[in-house]
Amino acid sequence: MLPTLEPVRPIKLSEICAARGRIAKTIVRTPLIRLELGPEFPDIRLKLENLQPINAYKLRGAANAVAALSEADRKRGVWTISAGNAGQGVAYAARAAGVPCTVVVVETAPKSKLERMKALGATLIPVPYEVAWEALDERCFSGVDGTFIHPFDDDDFIAGHGTMGLEILEDAPDVAAVIASIGGGGLIAGVASAIKALRPEVKVFGVEPETAAPAALSFEKGSPQIFPNWKASFVDGAGGQSMFPRMWERMKPVVDGYIVVTLEETKNAMRLLAEKTRVIAEGAGALPVAAALSGKAGKGPIVAIISGGNIDLQKFCELISQSDY
Secondary structure, three states: OOOOOOOOOOOOHHHHHHHHHHHOOOOOOOOEEEEOOOOOOOOEEEEEHHHOOOOEOHHHHHHHHHHHOOHHHHHOOEEEEEOOHHHHHHHHHHHHHOOOEEEEEEOOOOHHHHHHHHHOOOEEEEEOHHHHHHHHHHOOOOOOOOEEOOOOOOHHHHHHHHHHHHHHHHHOOOOOEEEEEOOOOHHHHHHHHHHHHHOOOOEEEEEEEOOOOHHHHHHHHOOOOEOOOOOOOOOOOOOOOEOOHHHHHHHOOOOOEEEEEOHHHHHHHHHHHHHHHOOOOOHHHHHHHHHHHOOOOOOOOEEEEEOEOOOOHHHHHHHHHOOOO
């Protein structure tokens, strides 16, 4: 029997501010730096979420979601579904709360992400991508007990991510556009909710890889879509097989547009970040830079959210050696 869900509703600024206080001792207030490229390029600033303790932004949402649970729900233990970063976030927050954590994890997740989840004390259940995606929709998985924390369609998870929007506006008051990668949509829903509440004129763009771009397709068609010919790639932290209808309802009022970039452009952005700023970004973390460089988000100032840096170093070296940059 599928769980009964609360109707989708806007995330209030007051919820995001409350989340900020709740997670302050768990997360890092990450720096925002300039990407120095010269006058012929857009003015790009980097929000370095790869510097979180789990090297990914997901700790914000996970910490808030776990902290907001009732004592009874926490005592049952928690579980989530993840390609790696959400699993690390929930495992980190669960360990801090002293409760057990299980992650139904996509079996093709990078080794580095799997090892980090294990090191954080999580019990892992590897499954094919299609099985994980179906479980996300159904919010259940046979044999797993405890309190389920959805890795993107969860009010507290989204409010936690919204805290990043507050920091962006404080550190870059002249920002004209913000770009965030889209996997399930929780990151952009949270960041955009904060930004639109305070500075509605700032544009918010989502970005996906060409191999998995259901949000851009949904924007084009005007309704949530399944992405045809979905392909797995090294961009494992963004790009789903479909746009969840509930997440489409969350994103539609606060996201201004969607950008699709090629895998080659993503590899080039990964190398550019490494060479210019010594930042190691995973594929999903580099997507916003690739999108900013395309010119489709304007001349700036643009804040590109570097959502994570969890990539096997050997794979990272292979990818940047293949780039054209």
